[in-house]
Amino acid sequence: MRGAVIHAPGDVRFEERANPAIQAPTDAVIRMSATCVCGSDLWDYRGINPVNGPTPMGHEYVGIVEAVGSDVTTVKPGQFVIGSFFASDNTCEICRAGFQTSCVHREFVGAGGAQAEYLRVPLADGTLVATPDLPSDDLLPSLLAASDVLGTGWFGAVAADVKPGATVAVVGDGAVGLLAVLAARELGAERIIAMSRHESRQKLATHFGATDIVTERGDEGVARVKELTGGLGAQSVIEAVGTQQSMLQAIRSARPGGAVGYVGVAHDVTLPGEELFYSHVRLLGGPAPVRRFLPDLIDRIERGAIDPGRVFDLELPLDQVAEGYRAMDERRAIKTLLRP
Amino acid sequence: MRGAVIHAPGDVRFEERANPAIQAPTDAVIRMSATCVCGSDLWDYRGINPVNGPTPMGHEYVGIVEAVGSDVTTVKPGQFVIGSFFASDNTCEICRAGFQTSCVHREFVGAGGAQAEYLRVPLADGTLVATPDLPSDDLLPSLLAASDVLGTGWFGAVAADVKPGATVAVVGDGAVGLLAVLAARELGAERIIAMSRHESRQKLATHFGATDIVTERGDEGVARVKELTGGLGAQSVIEAVGTQQSMLQAIRSARPGGAVGYVGVAHDVTLPGEELFYSHVRLLGGPAPVRRFLPDLIDRIERGAIDPGRVFDLELPLDQVAEGYRAMDERRAIKTLLRP
Numbered sequence: 001m002r003g004a005v006i007h008a009p010g011d012v013r014f015e016e017r018a019n020p021a022i023q024a025p026t027d028a029v030i031r032m033s034a035t036c037v038c039g040s041d042l043w044d045y046r047g048i049n050p051v052n053g054p055t056p057m058g059h060e061y062v063g064i065v066e067a068v069g070s071d072v073t074t075v076k077p078g079q080f081v082i083g084s085f086f087a088s089d090n091t092c093e094i095c096r097a098g099f100q101t102s103c104v105h106r107e108f109v110g111a112g113g114a115q116a117e118y119l120r121v122p123l124a125d126g127t128l129v130a131t132p133d134l135p136s137d138d139l140l141p142s143l144l145a146a147s148d149v150l151g152t153g154w155f156g157a158v159a160a161d162v163k164p165g166a167t168v169a170v171v172g173d174g175a176v177g178l179l180a181v182l183a184a185r186e187l188g189a190e191r192i193i194a195m196s197r198h199e200s201r202q203k204l205a206t207h208f209g210a211t212d213i214v215t216e217r218g219d220e221g222v223a224r225v226k227e228l229t230g231g232l233g234a235q236s237v238i239e240a241v242g243t244q245q246s247m248l249q250a251i252r253s254a255r256p257g258g259a260v261g262y263v264g265v266a267h268d269v270t271l272p273g274e275e276l277f278y279s280h281v282r283l284l285g286g287p288a289p290v291r292r293f294l295p296d297l298i299d300r301i302e303r304g305a306i307d308p309g310r311v312f313d314l315e316l317p318l319d320q321v322a323e324g325y326r327a328m329d330e331r332r333a334i335k336t337l338l339r340p
Numbered sequence: 341m342r343g344a345v346i347h348a349p350g351d352v353r354f355e356e357r358a359n360p361a362i363q364a365p366t367d368a369v370i371r372m373s374a375t376c377v378c379g380s381d382l383w384d385y386r387g388i389n390p391v392n393g394p395t396p397m398g399h400e401y402v403g404i405v406e407a408v409g410s411d412v413t414t415v416k417p418g419q420f421v422i423g424s425f426f427a428s429d430n431t432c433e434i435c436r437a438g439f440q441t442s443c444v445h446r447e448f449v450g451a452g453g454a455q456a457e458y459l460r461v462p463l464a465d466g467t468l469v470a471t472p473d474l475p476s477d478d479l480l481p482s483l484l485a486a487s488d489v490l491g492t493g494w495f496g497a498v499a500a501d502v503k504p505g506a507t508v509a510v511v512g513d514g515a516v517g518l519l520a521v522l523a524a525r526e527l528g529a530e531r532i533i534a535m536s537r538h539e540s541r542q543k544l545a546t547h548f549g550a551t552d553i554v555t556e557r558g559d560e561g562v563a564r565v566k567e568l569t570g571g572l573g574a575q576s577v578i579e580a581v582g583t584q585q586s587m588l589q590a591i592r593s594a595r596p597g598g599a600v601g602y603v604g605v606a607h608d609v610t611l612p613g614e615e616l617f618y619s620h621v622r623l624l625g626g627p628a629p630v631r632r633f634l635p636d637l638i639d640r641i642e643r644g645a646i647d648p649g650r651v652f653d654l655e656l657p658l659d660q661v662a663e664g665y666r667a668m669d670e671r672r673a674i675k676t677l678l679r680p
Contacts, residue, residue, distance in 0.1 A: 093572060094596050102596030102620045104572075159622075232433060232444075247613065256434050256442030256626075262617070269613025273587060277606040280442045282499075282624040286596075286617050 003116025004057045004321040009047030010329075012057065012322045020112055020120035025071035028124035030063035030081060034144045035114045036312065037324045037336045039174045040265055045325050048267070056113020057321075059085035060148040062140065065128075066118065074125045080135055081128040082147050082298065083121055084290035085110050090126030100126070100291040115321050117340050129294045131302065139301060141309025141337055145179065146297040149335065150308040151290030152263050153179030153240065154297065157187055159261030159284040160236035164188030169225050170210075171250045172240030172264060173201040175311040175335040178208055180238040180263075182306060185209030189236070193228060195221055195249075201334065204310060218245055225253040233258060239285070240264045247271065256280035263288055312337040343456025344397045344661040349387030350669075352397065352662045360452055360460035365411035368464035370403035370421060374484045375454045376652065377664045377676045379514045380605055385665050388607070396453020397661075399425035400487040402480065405468075406458065414465045420475055421468040422487050422638065423461055424630035425450050430466030440466070440631040455661050457680050469634045471642065479641060481649025481677055485519065486637040489675065490648040491630030492603050493519030493580065494637065497527055499601030499624040500576035504528030509565050510550075511590045512580030512604060513541040515651040515675040518548055520578040520603075522646060525549030529576070533568060535561055535589075541674065544650060558585055565593040573598060579625070580604045587611065596620035603628055652677040 003017045020029050035058050043049040044057070065079045075081055088095050088103035095103050107122045121127055135143060142150075153176045162168055168184040170177050173196035184192050185208065193212040194205035202213050214224045226233055233255035239246055242264030250260045251271075262285030276283070300306045314333035316324050317340075324336035343357045360369050375398050383389040384397070405417045415421055428435050428443035435443050447462045461467055475483060482490075493516045502508055508524040510517050513536035524532050525548065533552040534545035542553050554564045566573055573595035579586055582604030590600045591611075602625030616623070640646045654673035656664050657680075664676035 093570075097575075097597040099597035099620050230433075235437075242617075244613075257437040257439035266613040266617040269617075271611040271613060271616070273584075273606040273609025273611060276611070276623070277582075277602070277609075277626050280439050280626040282622065283616070284622040286620040 001117040002319070003113050005054045005113070006044055006051055006057050007054050008051055009045060012045065012325050014319045014321050017056065017113070017116060020118050022067055022069045023120065024122065025069035026123050026125065027069045028065055028072055028075060028121045028128060029067045030061065030119050030121060031066045032061060032063045032114070032117055032119060032340050033080070034062055034140050035318070035338050036060050036144060037328055037338070038148060039176065041325070042329055045329055056116065058113050058115030059108070059110025060144060061114040061119055062144045062147060063119065068124060072124045075128050075130050079130040081130050082143055082294060083109065083128040084151065084294070085148055086287065087122040087127040088291055089123050090291060095126065098289055098292045100289040101287040115318065115338060127291065129298060131298060135302070141312045142301045142307055143298065144337065145308035145311060146294060146301065148290060149175040149311060150179045150297055151293050152176045152288035154183040154293050155288035155290070156180045156238035156240060156261040156263040157183035157236070160238050161259040161282065162187040162189050162236045165190045166235045167191040167229055168236045168238065169193040169195065169234040169253045170238045170240065171195050171246050171253070173198060173205065174240060176263060177238070177240035178204050178311055179308050180240055181205050181210050182208040182308060184236070184238070186300070186306060193225055193234065207310065218249060221249055222252040229255065236261070238263070242266050242269070244269050251276065251279060251281050254281045258282070259284070261285055311335045315339070341457040342659070343453050345394045345453070346384055346391055346397050347394050348391055349385060352385065352665050354659045354661050357396065357453070357456060360458050362407055362409045363460065364462065365409035366463050366465065367409045368405055368412055368415060368461045368468060369407045370401065370459050370461060371406045372401060372403045372454070372457055372459060372680050373420065374402055374480050375658070375678050376400050376484060377668055377678070378488060379516065381665070382669055385669055396456065398453050398455030399448070399450025400484060401454040401459055402484045402487060403459065408464060412464045415468050415470050419470040421470050422483055422634060423449065423468045424491065424634070425488055426627065427462040427467040428631055429463050430631060435466065438629055438632045440629040441627040455658065455678060467631065469638060471638060475642070481652045482641045482647055483638065484677065485648035485651060486634060486641065488630060489515040489651060490519045490637055491633050492516045492628035494523040494633050495628035495630070496520045496578040496580060496601040496603040497523035497576070500578050501599040501622065502527040502529050502576045505530045506575045507531040507569055508576045508578065509533040509535065509574040509593045510578045510580065511535050511586050511593070513538060513545065514580060516603060517578070517580035518544050518651055519648050520580055521545050521550050522548040522648060524576070524578070526640070526646060533565055533574065547650065558589060561589055562592040569595070576601070578603070582606050582609070584609050591616065591619060591621050594621045598622070599624070601625055651675045655679070
């Protein structure tokens with residue numbers, strides 16, 4: 001088969017790779033229906049994360065089950081499935097508490113490289129969720145979004161304790177931040193402040209439910225959120241960037257007794273203990289346990305209640321994956337969808 | 341009247357001070373029934389916090405209302421009352437969310453110095469809670485504990501999301517840590533691991549409900565907690581020290597999806613963002629909103645369900661307050677109760 005391999009920063013190639021096969025009786029192999037490029041892939045592409053030799057890329061996927069191991073019971077060949085970037089047994093104590101991305105048996109599905117024609121998914125029973133029927137083609141982008149960015153934005157909103165009637169602020173206007181806006185709306189937020197300075201992203205944020213746009217960043221952004229919330233700050237803040245500045249902006253935008261859900265992968269972040277102590281702000285974040293939310297998200301998508309697939313503003317054939325990276329790196333695209 | 345004043349590290353004097361008076365129509369003045377020395381007072385006594393000139397000390401109090409301002413409606417002269425170290429209006433949005441120590445009108449009651457014969461309490465309606473009747477003398481220590489250390493340990497347990505059947509670890513064996521053990525038991529924890537290396541404190545922890553004692557600290561303490569919890573860590577961890585080591589020990593003792601409630605006043609703490617991100621541990625802490633819990637705590641004490649007053653292992657007349665500080669500083673006493 002063919003798939004995307006990064007050789008060095010800025011050097012993503014679509015090339016021949018070995019076909020994945022069942023290695024453990026709990027594995028499945030899927031034929032890719034659609035995959036995409038993640039904001040976190042850009043950390044490698046930009047050389048911020050080291051690239052140690054040729055590495056298969058991609059960890060977001062929807063596809064048709066091609067084969068399953070002998071222990072797999074909940075999905076079967078021919079079914080359309082969605083899974084998360086971490087495989088999980090979905091039965092251990094940590095999974096049962098809803099933190100499947102910290103499953104005691106977790107494996108990074110992306111190690112197999114999802115930007116490819118086929119993908120091996122470990123722990124298929126605990127990882128994959130099948131749709132009731134084969135979905136229509138127009139639902140593919142939204143179902144693919146559920147595999148990571150929607151599930152991650154959703155976890156951000158849940159971790160930030162978004163409740164009906166709440167005032168929410170979202171730091172970050174990438175795909176995850178935009179879908180955190182959608183999640184906040186679905187969870188009943190009354191007011192959603194999106195922090196963005198890009199017009200196309202502001203528009204999408206508004207489409208997803210943002211009621212206010214704040215273009216300022218850092219301390220000025222915080223001051224603007226306070227102004228909009230009677231001087232108190234937001235009840236829930238979702239952080240979807242992962243830098244020192246964005247984390248502090250998120251914490252300082254929350255009111256005492258409020259919560260920050262942080263889902264931007266943290267890079268060189270250190271949090272001031274005293275400030276956090278006196279802030280009375282609750283923190284919860286990390287790699288989103290997308291599996292927890294998948295059945296609900298699939299249901300909302302199939303009912304037409306949400307259209308998270310709109311974050312894909314560029315669609316390319318899989319063999320043009322390199323252009324997909326370039327477009328996102330140059331911020332010409334929010335997120336690139338790839339079809340084999 | 342007479343009260344305690346710190347002049348320099350190690351120099352606490354019991355001396356003449358001006359009688360407090362009603363200054364605002366929302367004030368009350370109380371005659372002290374009992375007061376005490378807090379672990380946080382030792383930060384001043386030890387010179388870790390700067391002492392800028394003579395400062396009245398003490399912020400824990402129970403007493404009889406002596407006078408009230410013209411706007412006060414919920415307490416009246418002659419009633420026995422308990423309040424928290426921060427005065428709060430108990431009506432603003434932050435108070436209604438249960439974070440009275442961040443009330444938009446908050447004032448530090450301790451500014452008046454509670455280790456004294458009388459104390460002015462601002463915002464009396466929102467701050468003080470009266471007992472149904474004058475309590476018997478043997479309940480005084482427990483009611484006094486509710487003013488800070490019990491309420492703080494309780495908040496730690498609530499912030500750590502202690503639930504029925506949970507496994508809980510408590511870092512810190514001062515009065516707050518010991519009462520966090522009691523709070524965890526009352527909230528239904530099944531297993532409570534107290535981290536302590538002092539025999540008298542271990543005994544009290546066991547009396548309050550600890551099922552396991554861990555004497556190791558730092559990484560060894562973490563390893564021991566993991567050993568006791570099937571390799572996962574505790575579901576809820578209460579941090580009651582406030583140092584870098586104790587915060588990391590708390591975070592690392594919690595399982596993914598678990599929560600840390602931190603109530604030790606943070607001193608020179610910086611939290612590693614990446615580690616926190618991948619830990620999946622929820623953090624909530626800060627100055628305990630004791631007022632939220634006071635009615636419930638008073639009820640439990642009056643019913644005889646809890647005996648938090650046992651943390652006082654030294655009782656002195658108020659005029660011997662200096663000895664009260666010395667005994668705690670030298671760790672001869674866990675906590676000193678003072679009676680005028």
